Amino acid sequence: MGPRTRLVLAWALWLVTFGCCAAGLLVTLAITRPLTLAVLGEGAVYAFFFVLGFATVGLVLSLRRPGNPIGWLYGAAGLAWAYVIPVGPWVEKLVREHRPLPFVAQVVVASGDLGWAPAITLGITLPALLLPNGRLRSRRWRVVVASSVTGAVLTILAGPLSPGPLEEAGIDNPLGLGGPAGKVAAVLTIVGILLHWLSLPPAAVCVVLRFRSSRGVERQQMRWVAAGVAGAVAGLLLSLPGGLGLLPNYTSALVFPSLLLPPVAIGVAVLRYRLYDLDRVISRTLTYGLLTVLLGLGYAGAVLGLGRLLPEGSSLVVAAATLAAAALFQPLRRRVQQLVDRRFNRRRYDATRTVDGFATRLRDQVDLDALHGELLAVVDQTMQPTRASLWLRHAP
Numbered sequence: 001m002g003p004r005t006r007l008v009l010a011w012a013l014w015l016v017t018f019g020c021c022a023a024g025l026l027v028t029l030a031i032t033r034p035l036t037l038a039v040l041g042e043g044a045v046y047a048f049f050f051v052l053g054f055a056t057v058g059l060v061l062s063l064r065r066p067g068n069p070i071g072w073l074y075g076a077a078g079l080a081w082a083y084v085i086p087v088g089p090w091v092e093k094l095v096r097e098h099r100p101l102p103f104v105a106q107v108v109v110a111s112g113d114l115g116w117a118p119a120i121t122l123g124i125t126l127p128a129l130l131l132p133n134g135r136l137r138s139r140r141w142r143v144v145v146a147s148s149v150t151g152a153v154l155t156i157l158a159g160p161l162s163p164g165p166l167e168e169a170g171i172d173n174p175l176g177l178g179g180p181a182g183k184v185a186a187v188l189t190i191v192g193i194l195l196h197w198l199s200l201p202p203a204a205v206c207v208v209l210r211f212r213s214s215r216g217v218e219r220q221q222m223r224w225v226a227a228g229v230a231g232a233v234a235g236l237l238l239s240l241p242g243g244l245g246l247l248p249n250y251t252s253a254l255v256f257p258s259l260l261l262p263p264v265a266i267g268v269a270v271l272r273y274r275l276y277d278l279d280r281v282i283s284r285t286l287t288y289g290l291l292t293v294l295l296g297l298g299y300a301g302a303v304l305g306l307g308r309l310l311p312e313g314s315s316l317v318v319a320a321a322t323l324a325a326a327a328l329f330q331p332l333r334r335r336v337q338q339l340v341d342r343r344f345n346r347r348r349y350d351a352t353r354t355v356d357g358f359a360t361r362l363r364d365q366v367d368l369d370a371l372h373g374e375l376l377a378v379v380d381q382t383m384q385p386t387r388a389s390l391w392l393r394h395a396p
Contacts, residue, residue, distance in 0.1 A: 003066075010062035013075035017055040017082045021047040024085035032089050045256050051085070053260040054078040054123055057267045065270055068134035070127045074263055077123030084108050084115060095171060106174040110160035113167055114189070117155040117196050121148045123263070128203040131210060132221040132269045141206060148199035154192025161185035221269035228265025232258045287337050294332060299325045 001009070025043065032039060055078030061071025091105045091112075101109065125148040129141055136142065162185045163176030177185055207229075211222040235258020302321035 001066075006062065006066045010059055010066075010071075010075065013062075013072075013079055014055050014059040017051060017075075017078045020079075020082035020085045021051060024088060027086055028089045031093055047085070049256040049260050051078050051081045054081070054263055057263040061267055061270055065134075068130075068270055070130055070134055070266065070270055073122045073126050073130075077119050080115070080119040080122055084112060088112075101174055107160065109166060109171070110173050110175040111156065114155045114159035114193075117159075117192070118152040120200075121152040121196065125199055125203045127263075127266060128207050131207060131225060131266065132218060134270075137206060137210060141202075144199050144202045144206070147195045148203070151192045151195030151197075151199060154188050155196060156192075158185045158188035158192060162189045217272065221272070224265045224269040225262070228262040231261035231265075234258065235261070287333065290336050291329075291333055294336070295325050295329065298328065 024047070028039070028043060029035065054074050058071050058074030058076070058078060061068060062075055063071075065071060087104065087108050091101070091108050094101055094105055095109070126145065129136060129145060136145070160173070160175050161177050161182070163173055163178060163182040164186070165171070166173055176182055207222075207225065211219075211226060214222045299321050302324050
């Protein structure tokens with residue numbers, strides 16, 4: 001494709017996906033009753049952090065790295081999640097009211113139960129096999145690609161024709177075929193689902209093997225991917241209590257922002273944007289997270305403690321607790337930053353200690369040759385340049 005064709009196609013994928021989300025919002029506003037903030041919030045989180053998230057990462061990668069297929073796969077994955085959004089509320093209303101379904105609604109209901117298969121193939125399996133440069137590790141991995149693609153195609157084509165109940169809609173498949181044709185469709189659907197899920201473990205193994213064999217820039221790219229996957233797993237674990245009813249339901253919405261972390265991390269890796277800032281990102285995230293928790297606990301403790309000493313309702317309680325938290329912010333931040341850097345950003349911690357030690361010795365150093373050698377040694381330890389030299393200007 002030429003540059004203009006790629007530009008038009010990339011923007012077309014994103015605009016169609018965005019249009020599906022916007023149309024879904026308009027349909028929801030028009031026919032959903034009762035229309036609550038919870039319904040709107042759940043739809044907005046799903047659209048912005050998941051559907052449009054994948055589509056936007058795909059758009060950026062397609063425009064900046066058009067030769068890498070990962071961006072195009074993400075754009076297609078966003079569209080695969082979004083195409084049913086405009087008619088979803090309408091179909092749900094028809095099913096809830098036990099009204100007859102038009103043909104379009106029948107297609108949406110029949111394909112909805114298995115619509116996740118092509119989206120997962122496009123957004124997870126194939127990008128995992130192509131990380132980070134858009135090429136397979138070797139020709140042997142083509143078998144996994146063929147398995148994933150074949151499974152997704154069989155699932156999306158044969159699934160809507162398989163007879164039986166639909167779990168999401170709670171009704172029998174309106175497009176299910178009877179007799180031998182229905183049995184063949186059911187068998188093909190099962191084969192497609194098996195091929196689809198069997199391709200995911202090898203894709204994960206491919207990422208691990210790529211990480212272990214990577215060096216240099218590719219190593220930094222795979223570290224970003226690993227950080228994104230770790231964040232997604234953490235988000236999934238945090239959302240489980242909400243999904244099981246142990247915590248408020250809104251906590252289960254954490255699953256959508258967390259699932260966006262891997263594509264964002266992969267986008268950074270593919271674009272090679274600030275690759276070497278990963279340690280800094282992790283360090284700052286942990287530092288300010290711990291700092292927020294500690295200051296919050298200290299603030300609550302100060303309010304409760306001073307509330308017992310001062311009259312009830314006194315504004316001095318809040319003022320004193322706020323001043324105490326402000327006074328503790330900088331000392332506590334420095335201490336927490338040192339602890340986090342020691343564990344998660346060791347290179348920065350060691351470099352800081354080296355520079356501090358050199359600054360201390362510099363006060364007593366009078367030998368110019370010794371200072372020259374020690375300064376170059378410090379630069380080598382902290383910056384690790386390929387070559388370093390020191391020029392001195394003689395006094396006139």
